[in-house]
Amino acid sequence: MRTAWRQRLYHLVLWLVSIIFFLPVVWIIMAAFKTKNDLLAIPPKLVFTPTVANFTGLLARHDFFSSLRNSFLISTSAVVVAIMVSFLAAYCFSRFKPRGTDFLMFLLLTIRMVPAAASVVPIFLMYTAFGWKDNFWGVMLFYAMFSIPFSVWILKGFIDGVSPRFDETGLVNGGSRLHVLFRVVLPQVRPGLIAAFIFNLIFVWNEFLFNFIIGGRRTTMIPVTLVTGSLAQGGVDWTFVAALATVYLVPPFLAIYFFQKYLLVGMTFGTVRGEV
Amino acid sequence: MPSFESVHTQTGESTWARSRSGIGGRLRALRMAWIDNSRYFPLMLLMPVLIFFLLWNIIPLLWMVGMSFYNYSLVTGQPPRFIGLGNFVDLYNSFAVWGALGKTFVFVFFSVGIETALGMLLGILFWGSTRLPGRRLALTLLFSPMVLTPAATGTFYRLIYEPTFGVANYLTILIFGAKIDFLGDKFWAMPAVLLVDIWMWTPFMILITLAALGSVPRAELEAAEVDRLPWPQRFRYVVLPHAKFILMLGIVLRTIDSFKVMDLIYQLTRGGPGNTTEVVGITLFRKAFEGFTMGWSSALAVITLLVAIAFTSIFLYILNLRQRGGAN
Numbered sequence: 001m002r003t004a005w006r007q008r009l010y011h012l013v014l015w016l017v018s019i020i021f022f023l024p025v026v027w028i029i030m031a032a033f034k035t036k037n038d039l040l041a042i043p044p045k046l047v048f049t050p051t052v053a054n055f056t057g058l059l060a061r062h063d064f065f066s067s068l069r070n071s072f073l074i075s076t077s078a079v080v081v082a083i084m085v086s087f088l089a090a091y092c093f094s095r096f097k098p099r100g101t102d103f104l105m106f107l108l109l110t111i112r113m114v115p116a117a118a119s120v121v122p123i124f125l126m127y128t129a130f131g132w133k134d135n136f137w138g139v140m141l142f143y144a145m146f147s148i149p150f151s152v153w154i155l156k157g158f159i160d161g162v163s164p165r166f167d168e169t170g171l172v173n174g175g176s177r178l179h180v181l182f183r184v185v186l187p188q189v190r191p192g193l194i195a196a197f198i199f200n201l202i203f204v205w206n207e208f209l210f211n212f213i214i215g216g217r218r219t220t221m222i223p224v225t226l227v228t229g230s231l232a233q234g235g236v237d238w239t240f241v242a243a244l245a246t247v248y249l250v251p252p253f254l255a256i257y258f259f260q261k262y263l264l265v266g267m268t269f270g271t272v273r274g275e276v
Numbered sequence: 277m278p279s280f281e282s283v284h285t286q287t288g289e290s291t292w293a294r295s296r297s298g299i300g301g302r303l304r305a306l307r308m309a310w311i312d313n314s315r316y317f318p319l320m321l322l323m324p325v326l327i328f329f330l331l332w333n334i335i336p337l338l339w340m341v342g343m344s345f346y347n348y349s350l351v352t353g354q355p356p357r358f359i360g361l362g363n364f365v366d367l368y369n370s371f372a373v374w375g376a377l378g379k380t381f382v383f384v385f386f387s388v389g390i391e392t393a394l395g396m397l398l399g400i401l402f403w404g405s406t407r408l409p410g411r412r413l414a415l416t417l418l419f420s421p422m423v424l425t426p427a428a429t430g431t432f433y434r435l436i437y438e439p440t441f442g443v444a445n446y447l448t449i450l451i452f453g454a455k456i457d458f459l460g461d462k463f464w465a466m467p468a469v470l471l472v473d474i475w476m477w478t479p480f481m482i483l484i485t486l487a488a489l490g491s492v493p494r495a496e497l498e499a500a501e502v503d504r505l506p507w508p509q510r511f512r513y514v515v516l517p518h519a520k521f522i523l524m525l526g527i528v529l530r531t532i533d534s535f536k537v538m539d540l541i542y543q544l545t546r547g548g549p550g551n552t553t554e555v556v557g558i559t560l561f562r563k564a565f566e567g568f569t570m571g572w573s574s575a576l577a578v579i580t581l582l583v584a585i586a587f588t589s590i591f592l593y594i595l596n597l598r599q600r601g602g603a604n
Contacts, residue, residue: 011408017398022417025424026442028432044443085324092321093361106592111333113591114584117557118577121564122336125343145332148325170488178314206425208539209306213565223427225562227543230431238435252423257416267422267480268529270597272487272522 025249031242040236044229054243064244065227071221074136075204075258078143085144086151087189089266091181093152094159095167105156107151109269116209127214134216142210147200153197154270158192159185191262192270199266202252344575350568363575373576375551376559380535382466383555387473388536392527393483394474402482403489419483421476430543433472434459437544459545465552469544473537477530484526490520521598529595532587556580 029040033050055142058064092103111119123142132138132184162185170180186193208223215224226248256263300471311317344363367373409415421543423428437458439443448456494514500514538557541547547554547562554562560580564573 007407010404012407014402014405015410015414018414018418019402021421021475024309024429024432027436029323031435040441042441043446045531048337081536085328088321089325092318096318096321098318098322106588107329109592110585111438111454113532113588115538115557115560115580117538117560117564118580118584119336119534121560121570121573121577122340122343123332124564125570126336127341141328145328148328149445152325166463175306177306178311188315202423206427208425208427209561213361221319223425226431227427230434230543236434241431242435245431248428249420249510253416253420254417256423257412260412260415260419263419268487268525272484273526 007079011028025185028242029246031238032246034242036239039242054204054239055247057246058239058243061240063220066218066241067220067222067225070219070248072204074140074143074219075201078140079147079197079200080206081144082140082147082151082200083155083193086148086155087186087193088181089148090155090159091185092154095164099189105153108152108245112149120209120213122239124213134218136219139215139219141212142214142263143204146207147204148208150203151196154265155192155197157270157273158189158274162188172186177214192265194259195265195270196263198255198262202255202266205251277342277521298462334371340574340581341576343571344578346571348569348571350570354569359571363572366422366571366572367575367579372551372554372559374555376554376556379551379553380464380557383470383473383537384531384534386470387477387537389531390470390474391448391478391481391530395478396485396523398478398563399482399485399489419479421478422480422483424476424539426540426542429476430471430540433544437468460549461548462498465545465549467543469553472540472544475532476540477533480530481526484522485519488522488526489515491522492518521594525598528587528591532584532591535587537582 030048032054033052034045035051038045038048065160073118092098094104127133127138127169130138167180167187170184171177175184195243206223207221208227210220210226211219212227215221223246226241226244228238229244259266301577304354308516311320317426343356345358346356347362363463405411405414436442438453439445439457439460444458445455456463456464467596496514496518497510500510516547535554536557541553541555542561543559545553547558556576560573563569564575
């Protein structure tokens with residue numbers, strides 16, 4: 001009986017910790033359902049009559065649908081391209097180990113470790129010189145490159161876990177190289193593919209700086225709309241910002257709810273495996 | 277899986293090709309001599325990545341290194357002028373750069389330190405949470421700060437820190453009876469920014485701690501339980517030898533990420549008030565895209581690149597250590 005109570009208390013503490021971490025997000029979601037007067041009220045209102053006016057207002061904004069569409073289109077296509085390219089490269093690194101594999105893997109990792117503010121300068125110079133700014137392909141392919149290092153690292157780890165005997169068996173029995181690649185190895189690294197897909201999607205979905213610099217009116221994604229909206233001249237339109245932020249955070253939230261077991265591998269570059 | 281059952285049944289190439297149809301059969305028809313007989317198959321696999329690499333990394337990198345030797349401003353409209361190592365000398369003598377480096381160091385030190393301590397404590401707290409009702413939702417709530425973009429969390433916190441109607445100030449007035457302009461005050465800006473970073477990334481250290489604790493073999497823990505080893509020693513001799521690699525990887529990753537911090541601070545304070553929260557990333561961004569001094573910023577970018585390479589080497593060193601150590 002005593003242990004049951006201790007257990008219950010322990011669980012209560014865990015839930016409290018989780019909720020405390022989530023509180024700031026709750027505050028924004030609440031703000032999205034408040035009228036402007038409720039939002040600016042002093043003292044802050046905890047109880048209020050919710051309104052959806054902010055969301056209908058969002059629909060009327062010219063930049064909402066375009067940034068939502070850009071976010072979806074650019075992030076999914078970039079990640080799909082990146083994963084196809086990375087799968088081939090990871091297979092090559094894992095099986096053939098060409099000279100310079102370690103060095104290339106090191107370089108790929110370095111790309112992700114460089115502060116974005118540093119790499120945005122040369123990318124900006126290059127994009128202005130080539131005239132690729134605010135071009136769907138320019139931005140999308142940049143994000144594909146942005147996603148490649150992580151995907152290669154994570155997929156190489158998973159392909160290393162598939163015994164080369166599978167490849168040998170497939171080849172000896174008359175399968176072609178493409179057959180081995182796509183029908184033998186690919187199905188076995190599905191968890192790696194899912195983890196790479198989900199986490200690159202989140203990273204691209206969240207990316208702000210490059211989109212701000214090399215994007216333009218036609219390629220603006222949600223984070224940039226959020227920031228420009230919140231830095232507007234002559235007072236910030238807080239209800240708009242809160243409503244947009246609420247819409248923005250639905251996909252990442254769902255992603256970690258449904259793909260929680262990939263969270264660890266996703267946040268550590270595929271270097272730490274295991275479940276939490 | 278068709279490929280595996282057929283491994284045992286097929287006798288020759290021709291029967292194999294005839295006996296199967298469907299997607300597998302069609303894919304086998306993709307047998308292309310130029311792929312299957314080529315000595316350059318590995319190179320073909322690598323080609324797409326190398327093209328991406330050349331276009332988006334090698335060219336910009338060379339551009340950046342080259343530009344760092346020039347005096348090039350987008351404002352004056354004059355063509356780049358070669359000044360050799362002038363930019364680097366200027367960087368070395370620049371008060372702003374050293375100040376920014378100092379602030380970055382303070383930021384990294386406090387954020388990583390507090391996140392590690394807090395994350396490890398909470399991680400140990402969450403160790404026995406497997407039977408928590410609604411565990412998945414609770415962990416989603418707990419881990420969500422780290423998958424939200426800094427651009428959005430910065431926005432949240434500007435609303436929360438807002439001096440007139442923000443909830444943070446409501447609380448300070450309630451408790452201390454004083455109003456604090458968190459983001460506008462020279463003393464409070466850095467702690468306020470740090471607090472947001474700690475809120476965002478402590479969950480990451482919790483995640484890492486859970487993974488590290490999970491890597492300790494169950495048998496050894498049970499042996500310690502049977503021996504009634506006191507908890508401090510249990511951590512010292514049973515948990516730590518297994519957990520330290522993952523913890524170290526986590527700490528290095530956090531150090532790298534917090535060295536990179538830019539969009540969070542940009543959204544919260546834009547480096548202000550004055551330059552009290554101006555870390556290296558912000559300096560770089562402002563010089564490049566508000567001051568448009570491309571040569572000078574390229575030089576600073578080269579320096580940060582070197583720092584990133586150093587960090588990456590440390591990360592890989594620990595990773596290799598772990599693999600050689602054989603700790604799963």
